[in-house]
Amino acid sequence: IKQEIVVSSPIVIGHRGAAGEAPENTLASFKLAAEQGSHMVELDIHLSEDGRLIVCHDETLDRTTDMSGAICSLRSDVIREADAGSKFSPSFAGERIPFLEEVYDLLPEQIEINVEVKDSRGTQFDEVLLNFLRADNRLDRTVVSSFDHKLLLRLKQAEPELRIGLLYAADLIHHAAYAALLETEVWSLHPHHELIGADDAEDAIAAGLHIYPYTANHPAQWDRLISIGVTGIITDFPGRLKEHLRSVIS
Numbered sequence: 001i002k003q004e005i006v007v008s009s010p011i012v013i014g015h016r017g018a019a020g021e022a023p024e025n026t027l028a029s030f031k032l033a034a035e036q037g038s039h040m041v042e043l044d045i046h047l048s049e050d051g052r053l054i055v056c057h058d059e060t061l062d063r064t065t066d067m068s069g070a071i072c073s074l075r076s077d078v079i080r081e082a083d084a085g086s087k088f089s090p091s092f093a094g095e096r097i098p099f100l101e102e103v104y105d106l107l108p109e110q111i112e113i114n115v116e117v118k119d120s121r122g123t124q125f126d127e128v129l130l131n132f133l134r135a136d137n138r139l140d141r142t143v144v145s146s147f148d149h150k151l152l153l154r155l156k157q158a159e160p161e162l163r164i165g166l167l168y169a170a171d172l173i174h175h176a177a178y179a180a181l182l183e184t185e186v187w188s189l190h191p192h193h194e195l196i197g198a199d200d201a202e203d204a205i206a207a208g209l210h211i212y213p214y215t216a217n218h219p220a221q222w223d224r225l226i227s228i229g230v231t232g233i234i235t236d237f238p239g240r241l242k243e244h245l246r247s248v249i250s
């Protein structure tokens, strides 16, 4: 008797674009992630001193650019002077730290965007983000995630159409039950990829949740996640994951 195992393919989510092959959170990285067939890209945001939504992982410019200083205390025109490409490779010299709207303008509409909020302390952050997402139907292609679940709850209450994703690196007893505690519709769980098992995934999917673990970069990690049935995988190498999925899922 031949047993047929039906495994559905998780979506490919490019982490900070395609951060393994291009400078993270730059337009070059998002372009590459799109060209490599990502269904969604993940990026990180902060608010500049003058209230612009800035795409960068760290609170400061120090690690990824040729400048230094905290994003929240710098004006956006100053932030734009930073070279965000050279530290990754001289071939990316001149890449800028993007404004969030540039990423939406760059990517084809069918590519979804996972906006991870890193720092929501800036003046009227919630209004700035929600007004941005409400314009041009951006809500339809966006999942907002954060380690700050109180922020997500607040955003969801202010904008019921918003899709929210819970980010966490905790070894929870019951993942779906935690999401249910929020008493609002949660779109997705974004656990650390090592901290979700088959039972967790089954319960979460039964509860109607998407599961997008982060950040898995190796075939053995991908295979485990595929086998437990996650619905997406966040990776620095979307091209490699896409290729891997082609080879393991018929």
Ligand code: G3P
Pocket (backbone or CB within 6 Å): 015, 042, 044, 057, 116, 145, 167, 190, 214, 215, 234
């Ligand atoms: O959104 C998934 C992942 O990006 C969370 O961690 O530090 O890479 O932003 P970090």
Ligand code: MG
Pocket (backbone or CB within 6 Å): 042, 043, 044, 116
């Ligand atoms: Mg992130």
